[in-house]
Amino acid sequence: MKTTISQAPKFLGQEVTIGAWLANKRSSGKIAFLQLRDGTGFMQGVVAKNDVSEETFQLAKNITQESSMYITGTIVEDKRSPFGYEMQVSNIELIQEAIDYPITPKDHGTEFLMDHRHLWLRSKKQHAVMKVRNEIIRATYQYFNENDYVKVDPPILTGSSAEGTTELFHTKYFDEEAYLSQSGQLYMEAAAMALGKVFSFGPTFRAEKSKTRRHLIEFWMIEPEMAFMDHDESLEVQEQYVSFVVQSVLENCRLELDTLERDTSTLENVKAPFPRISYDDAVTLLQEKGFDDIQWGEDFGAPHETAIAEHYDKPVFITNYPADIKAFYMKPDPNRPEVVLCADLIAPEGYGEVIGGSQRIDDLDLMKQRYEEHNLTSDAYKWYLELRQYGSVPHSGFGLGLERTVAWLSGVEHVRETIPFPRLLNRLYP
Structure with a gap:
């Protein structure tokens, strides 16, 4: 089932696919946390090494900011996030890898941001x-x-x-x-x-x-x-x-x-x-x-x-x-x-x-x-x-x-x- 982040809560407990970009990420040992955006909203995708193929886990660890993808997984509740839901990821299909995206999570000056x-x-x-x-x-x-x-x-x-x-x-x-x-x-x-x-x-x-x-x-x-x-x-x-x-x-x-x-x-x-x-x-x-x-x-x-x-x-x-x-x-x-x-x-x-x-x-x-x-x-x-x-x-x-x-x-x-x-x-x- 293909859907969007804003509609994801309607599919609680179901596996869906969302077209998304990577806004940010962090990884820790056997788990990667992907901050996803698709235009309708922002949601976290959790990639556990034991739940996906080795290829998918390596992709999750190495994927770059603003790369585009189709990401598949099960929608679950997450009371810690403002959105209230996250995806337990089962597969990632990379569409395009973004190289050297200029706006990083660090602070940038206003003129730089306006130029971009x-x-x-x-x-x-x-x-x-x-x-x-x-x-x-x-x-x-x-x-x-x-x-x-x-x-x-x-x-x-x-x-x-x-x-x-x-x-x-x-x-x-x-x-x-x-x-x-x-x-x-x-x-x-x-x-x-x-x-x-x-x-x-x-x-x-x-x-x-x-x-x-x-x-x-x-x-x-x-x-x-x-x-x-x-x-x-x-x-x-x-x-x-x-x-x-x-x-x-x-x-x-x-x-x-x-x-x-x-x-x-x-x-x-x-x-x-x-x-x-x-x-x-x-x-x-x-x-x-x-x-x-x-x-x-x-x-x-x-x-x-x-x-x-x-x-x-x-x-x-x-x-x-x-x-x-x-x-x-x-x-x-x-x-x-x-x-x-x-x-x-x-x-x-x-x-x-x-x-x-x-x-x-x-x-x-x-x-x-x-x-x-x-x-x-x-x-x-x-x-x-x-x-x-x-x-x-x-x-x-x-x-x-x-x-x-x-x-x-x-x-x-x-x-x-x-x-x-x-x-x-x-x-x-x-």
Whole structure:
């Protein structure tokens, strides 16, 4: 019977064959312990000299790291291992012997590991991070599908910018100018006017020359947009969605979180509702905490966000930022037009902003005014203005950065480990 490591517990007491690679090994006299991986998980194979042929035992003792094989044996319980099961090996069929595998069990520098990212992905901790990422994606689709959202794919090549052109990658589109998308939001607004509640999930690009642990050049965004929904209703969606994803990861990635040595106590507390603090009160709080550099009207940096998050035991919404530091499409507060109906969701433990969202301007005259203020008078934005001209309704949306969320839930320090092949300021390889 051919199976996988993740399915092996279903075959307790039975002999199975698994296609696997050797992650590590140790041997002691008449027994060899093979640490196996097959992409679905990690499991130990025990090779006892008295239970196998001499040829198989010598192969087990001499097989090299990352060599590939078909390995056959009986699945038994092993309460000492995190997985809970191991294989009592009866036969090994070598597929390919790996010679001089460059990533050994010793410590390596980050740059070396990034140069060998195509191989580093095979390691136990990187495997665990990718499984957490996959669960976030799976839970995202489940949440939005179960709540009657329609998946829509906005274009990656655009003729205009969502939030200004200073951080866009420019390219030629035949005889026209084009950009790599920094957000699908404007297109998602059009989709919401057609389909009601929509969400996108895809790559976005920021030509931001940043080297911080929170930034990537290419990253993935989940961007829902909802017609007939105001700002407060959108905040409820955001906290319910994030709570659902976090609890799904806790339920379905327990082994991976253990591998990552993630303290899950703060994650277990992530359940709606989340606390909220206005931008005004956040500025006051920061000044009380000794951040004399921050004044009303200035945006928050990473240290400011971390200080605010430390004041709470859950993710926290910072609401109603000044209009001058937010995007042109955000709806002003009717009672206080110098601030907009928006919020950033700040994750605990110093992981920073994971969601940015707002209610969008739905008034045609106000949007025309914004166009003039931001010099958006070109034909490239005509279609976006028409959304306010033909059946405009109150609508809201948000964007969640996948890699920052993966970093937060898996507990890794840098977002470069949360995407299979990171694109950084000075890295386009591999």
